[in-house]
Amino acid sequence: MDKANLGIVIIGRNEGERLLRCIKSATRETGIVVYVDSGSTDNSIELARQLGAEVVDLDLSVPFTAARARNAGFEFLNTQYPSLNYVQFIDGDCELVEGWVQRGLDFLNTSPQFAIVCGRRRERYPKASIYNQLCDLEWDTPVGETRFCGGDALMRVDALKAVSGFNGSLIAGEEPELCIRLRQAGWKIYRLDAEMTLHDAAMTRFNQWWRRTQRGGYAFAEGVFMHGGSQECHRVKESRSVWLWGCLIPVVAGSVAFFKGMMGWGVLLVYPLQVGRLALRSRCMPPNNWLQAFFLVLGKFPEFLGQLQFLWNRLIGSKGQLIEYK
Template sequence: MVTGIGVVVIGRNEGQRLERCLASLAGRADKVVYVDSGSTDGSVARASALGVEVLALDMSIPFTAARARNEGFACLQKSLPAIRHVQFVDGDCEVDAGWLAKAQAFLDTHPQVAVVCGRRRERFPQHSIYNLLCDLEWDTPLGEAKACGGDALMRVDAFLSVSGYRPELIAGEEPELCVRLRAAGWKVWRLGAEMTLHDAAMTRFGQWWRRSLRAGYAYAEGAYLHGAPPERHWLRESRRAWFWGLGIPLLIVFASVWLGPWGLLLLLLYPLQMLRLARRGGRSARENGLQAVFLVLGKFPEMLGQVKYLLNRHAASKPVLIEYK
C-alpha cells in the first residue's frame, strides 16, 4: 500500500465499471471515498460491499463533478487530516496497479509540481470510432503541461491553497483549477506512465455531439474566467469554434447571395482543413484521418455549446449538466 494518499472516486450508475475502479484501488491507498450522485443501479451498495466509504450527494443541490470532487475531498480530509496527496478518479476508470506509487514518487522528488497525471487509455477503442477518438484525444505530450483531466494525483496543500475546484462549473473544472494553480506558482506534469483505463461507452453520434457541445461550453466559460492576458485560457479554442462553426457558414451564405452557386465553393474549406490536419498527424493514416474529420465537425457543436453558455450567463439562469451517457 502507498501511504499518505487518499482517493476520491465520483460516479453515477457506473455499474461494473465502478466495481472495476474500486477493485483496482483496493489496498493501494490509505482511504478511498466514493461520491455517488443519485445512482439507481445499486452503485452505493456495490461500493459499501467493497469496504469503501460512500458519500451520497444531496441531489436537491445542482450537481457538478467539481462539487462532487470537493465534497469527496472534504470527507477524505476529515477522516485523514494529515493526508499529503489526493488521487481523483472518475468511476468509469480502472487505476493501473503501479500508478499511485510512481506518481507519489514523482511529487516527492519535484516539490514545485502540484499535479501529476499519466496516460489514460480507452478500454474498448475498437468498439466505436467515438471511443477511438477519446483514446487519441488523451494521447498528449509528456512533461510540463497546462492542465490535467479528471484523473490526477494532487498535493493536498496546493489543492487547499486555491480552494479546490470551482463547484459551479459544469465542465472544464480540471483545466480551470490548473490555471489557478499555475498562477500561484505551481506546475502541472504529465508522465509517460500508465494511469487509468477508461470505459467511455460512447457508441452513438449523439453522444459524441453532446460531449463536443460540453467542450464548447467549457471553452466559453474558461475564456470568460481566464481569457485575459497572460493566460488567455481557451481563447484560441473558442475563436476556432466561432470561426469554423459560424463564421464560415455565414460567409458561405453571403457569398451565395452575391455570387450565386459559385459561393458554395467556399464549402471546400472544410475538406481542405481536414486534409491539412490529417497530414500533420503522427499516427496511422486511418487515425489521422478520423481525428481530422471529427476535429473539424466538432466545431459546430462546440460553437453551439458556447452559445448555450452565453445564453445562460446573460439570462442569469442556472447551468444544466451536459451529459453524454
C-alpha cells in the same frame, strides 16, 4: 513512498460494472477510498460500501457537477483523515493501472515544486466504436511539464487546499481552471510517460459524441469568460476557431450563395481542405490522423452550440446544467 499518506476520491453516477473495476483498483492501492455518488439510480452506493469504500451521497437539491463531487470527496478526506498528504482523483468509469500510484507518489516526493502529476489515460475498448477510438486518440498527449491535467490525477493536499479546490460551479473544464490557479500560485504540473488509468467511454452513438463535444464548447466559452483576459488567454484561441469554423464560414457561404447563386457554396470547400491540413500535421499514424482530423473539423458545430448555450445562460442569468452524454 508509503501509501498511508494517500486517499483516493472516486466520482460517478450509474457506472455499473465500471464502478466495480474502479473501486477494486483503488482499494488495491490504499484503504482510504471515498466514493462520491451523484444521484445514481442503480446499486452504485450499495456496491461501493460492499467493496470497502466510504460513501458521500450528494444532496439532490443542488445541481450535480464533477467539480462539486470532487470537492465533496476531498472535504470528506480532510475531515476524516487530516494527516493525508496526497489525493488521487479518478472517475468512476476508469480503472487505476497497477503500479501507477507508487510511480506518481515517488515523483511528487522528489519534486516538491509540482502540485499535480498525471500519466497516460487509455481507452479500454478503443475498437468498440469510432467515438471510443477518438477518445483514445484524445488521451495521447505529450509527456513532461504541462499546463493542464485531466480528471484522473494525483495531487498534493496542501496545494489543493491553498487554492480552495475545484470551482464547483463549472459544468465542464474544471481541471484546466484548477491548474491555472495552481500555476498562478507558483505550482507546476507534470505528465509522466506511465500508464495511469483505463477509461471506458461507452460511446457507441453519434449523438453521444455530439453532446460530449458540445460540452467542450461550453467549457471553452466559460474558460474565456473566467481567464481569457489574463496572461493565460485561456481558451481564447479555441473559441475563436469555433466561431470561425462553426459559424462565420457557413454564414459567409450562405450569404454569397444568396447573392451569387450556387457558386457561393464553393466557400465550403475550405472544410475538406482543413481536414487535409490537420491530418497531415497530426501526430497520429494513418488512418487515425484522417479520422481525428475529420471529427475535429466536424466538432466545431456542436462546440459552437455549446458556446451559444453558455452565452444564453449568461444573458438570462441562469446557471449551466450538466451536459451528459451517457
